[in-house]
Amino acid sequence: MPPRTPIRSRRATTALALLLLGMTLPGVAGAGSRMPVSSSDDATSPTANRIAAVGNIASVVNARLERVRAAYPPNPCAEINAACDAANEALAAYQGLAEAVADACAGSGAAGPSDAVITDADAYAADTSANGIAGQLGAMATVLGNATDRLRGISVPSPGLPDIEALTALEGLVAAGGASAAGFWGEFFPPNPCRPLG
8 A cells, every 4th residue: 555645634723732832842952053054056066066055955954854853742743733734844845855856866857947045044943832833844845945946957967976976865865854754744755766767
């Protein structure tokens, strides 16, 4: 049986929302410390370097996600609330980036408009209210969406070994972050190894 689709549409409110209102992050290393993103794409750089820059963005977002997950019990999103809704958006963003990586690995991407500059200050880092957690997750989704646009704007028609290595590293980061995001729902985020054509 294939895994269930992790994108949820349930809109019920639950007692979990009340729990989140008073949630803090006691004992979490780096809790409240900002993890800003600031990345510029240099179209004259080797393709592998440009892909690695997308990986750097994913690495920061993964670290932010673990900061949030440290405050939650396993599989906390039995039903929807503001934070879980935002976690759903983050999961969808990881899925979008995973698809972009797969396309680049297969050489099916085409150069196009991309986000040359991606910045996010991690403004909600210290806000552990329900709205703050939702803000953190929503910002992650936005950054990942920008990273996806960046990657799709990088043409990789015939990936060479350095490109494949960079894409494989990126895929690993996306798989790890996607699995963590899917954990809000107790879902499975399938890995998608880089498979170049030829």
